[in-house]
Amino acid sequence: MEKWTVFWFRRDLRLQDNAGLYHALQTGNRVLPIFIFDSAILEQLEAHDARVYFIYQQLEQMNKLLAANNQQLAVFYGKPEAVFEQLLQNHAIESVYTNRDYEPYARKRDASIHQLLEKNGVSFYTSKDQVIFEKKEVVKDDGTPYVVFTPFSKKWKLLRQGNALAHYPSENLLHQMATHDYQFPTLADIGFQPAPILVPPYSLQQQLIENHEATRNFPALSNGTSRIGPHLRFGTLSVREAVRLAEATGKETFLNELIWREFFMQILWHFPHTTTQSFKPAYDRIPWRNNEEQFERWCQGKTGYAIVDAGMRELNATGHMHNRVRMVVASFLCKHLLIDWRWGETYFAKHLLDYEQASNVGNWQWAAGSGVDAAPYFRIFNPMEQQKKFDNLHQYIKKWVPEWDKASYVKPIVDHKEARALCLSTYKMALENNTM
DNA sequence: TTTTGAGTTGTTCGA
DNA sequence: GTCGAACAACTCAAA
Numbered sequence: 001m002e003k004w005t006v007f008w009f010r011r012d013l014r015l016q017d018n019a020g021l022y023h024a025l026q027t028g029n030r031v032l033p034i035f036i037f038d039s040a041i042l043e044q045l046e047a048h049d050a051r052v053y054f055i056y057q058q059l060e061q062m063n064k065l066l067a068a069n070n071q072q073l074a075v076f077y078g079k080p081e082a083v084f085e086q087l088l089q090n091h092a093i094e095s096v097y098t099n100r101d102y103e104p105y106a107r108k109r110d111a112s113i114h115q116l117l118e119k120n121g122v123s124f125y126t127s128k129d130q131v132i133f134e135k136k137e138v139v140k141d142d143g144t145p146y147v148v149f150t151p152f153s154k155k156w157k158l159l160r161q162g163n164a165l166a167h168y169p170s171e172n173l174l175h176q177m178a179t180h181d182y183q184f185p186t187l188a189d190i191g192f193q194p195a196p197i198l199v200p201p202y203s204l205q206q207q208l209i210e211n212h213e214a215t216r217n218f219p220a221l222s223n224g225t226s227r228i229g230p231h232l233r234f235g236t237l238s239v240r241e242a243v244r245l246a247e248a249t250g251k252e253t254f255l256n257e258l259i260w261r262e263f264f265m266q267i268l269w270h271f272p273h274t275t276t277q278s279f280k281p282a283y284d285r286i287p288w289r290n291n292e293e294q295f296e297r298w299c300q301g302k303t304g305y306a307i308v309d310a311g312m313r314e315l316n317a318t319g320h321m322h323n324r325v326r327m328v329v330a331s332f333l334c335k336h337l338l339i340d341w342r343w344g345e346t347y348f349a350k351h352l353l354d355y356e357q358a359s360n361v362g363n364w365q366w367a368a369g370s371g372v373d374a375a376p377y378f379r380i381f382n383p384m385e386q387q388k389k390f391d392n393l394h395q396y397i398k399k400w401v402p403e404w405d406k407a408s409y410v411k412p413i414v415d416h417k418e419a420r421a422l423c424l425s426t427y428k429m430a431l432e433n434n435t436m
Numbered sequence: 437t438t439t440t441g442a443g444t445t446g447t448t449c450g451a
Numbered sequence: 452g453t454c455g456a457a458c459a460a461c462t463c464a465a466a
Binding site for chain 1: 457458459460462463464465
């Protein structure tokens with residue numbers, strides 16, 4: 001039986017400039033391209049989850065491209081271990097290639113697959129693809145990780161200097177794919193339905209990147225953001241492409257956002273426990289009020305604070321929220337309502353199309369004050385001030401909260417001044433003598 | 437080892 | 452309306 005190589009797609013759903021795919025195709029073996037809908041993950045999601053639908057559509061898209069050569073993806077549903085056991089029985093597999101994924105769940109999963117393959121005499125090769133620098137590539141001179149952004153970004157840029165971005169022209173080697181007769185499942189086969197929300201295409205126009213610093217803070221400017229988040233998340237856009245364009249403009253702001261993404265990924269790599277525990281342990285002593293009714297109002301966008309409500313309604317309706325507004329709603333939940341940042345993190349995880357565990361956990365901890373490089377706890381966003389500064393013409397608010405200036409609009413669930421004072425005293429007491 | 441300057445994104449108060 | 456200080460004190464990073 002002819003020896004095959006398997007390439008396992010995960011968060012890198014593209015045929016071009018794909019590092020792991022390129023290495024797999026270069027073996028000279030026939031390459032079986034697979035994707036596994038992981039039942040352990042999918043079972044936790046709603047049947048109309050927009051991310052699953054997006055993945056499904058992207059797989060269909062890739063299949064269309066492959067169909068030109070009579071090729072297609074082999075798509076499975078189940079536990080990855082079980083799928084690989086089946087594949088090992090069906091084919092003579094020499095090696096498995098994939099791109100590295102750094103989230104704690106993925107690391108555990110991949111370790112277990114590695115073990116299974118090793119037991120069967122199959123090599124397992126992983127590549128760096130979803131970041132420019134990973135793991136311990138950007139560390140202090142003494143080898144320990146940075147926990148402050150600015151020096152991290154300086155070192156990141158220093159390491160980039162004078163180096164061409166890697167390019168992996170996997171698209172030129174697609175003729176090496178194997179032909180097979182695995183049936184492509186329907187969406188219903190994997191227990192899902194078309195989602196009411198679609199992932200919008202991204203924009204990386206030079207103009208946008210150049211204006212980014214000036215426009216990015218204004219949520220009413222829908223053209224002010226690139227919407228590359230979900231595409232970086234699922235790999236439908238190569239991060240190298242994004243960095244190439246950002247560097248070409250010479251503007252720092254947009255590039256810094258990409259570096260923030262890697263900063264938080266690196267933090268999660270070194271401190272995986274921060275998914276559930278505060279980076280600064282003392283912050284886990286804060287007695288969160290966790291009022292469920294208030295939390296519900298926050299989720300639904302009915303707090304009586306227009307910019308908070310607009311943000312939450314935008315999220316619920318589109319799976320997206322403007323970044324400036326994310327800060328405002330997060331600060332409001334943690335500080336005005338004194339609700340545990342983990343509650344907010346979980347809600348965002350469920351709704352954001354661009355959900356990225358590292359960034360989400362990192363930014364929520366930043367908002368709560370408990371994270372790396374966090375703001376001082378007395379820095380409490382005033383929703384009215386934020387509204388005045390960033391949506392002075394009320395365009396964003398009117399769009400999502402049409403009743404905001406009418407008598408029918410819900411009364412604020414907390415008084416700003418009182419909530420602020422309560423937050424300050426609560427934090428102060430919990431952190432006394434120890435601001436670790 | 438010690439020192440020094442800095443640290444994503446704010447708000448409030450009083451002069 | 453504008454401006455600077457206060458809001459805490461600590462940790463980090465690099466020299």
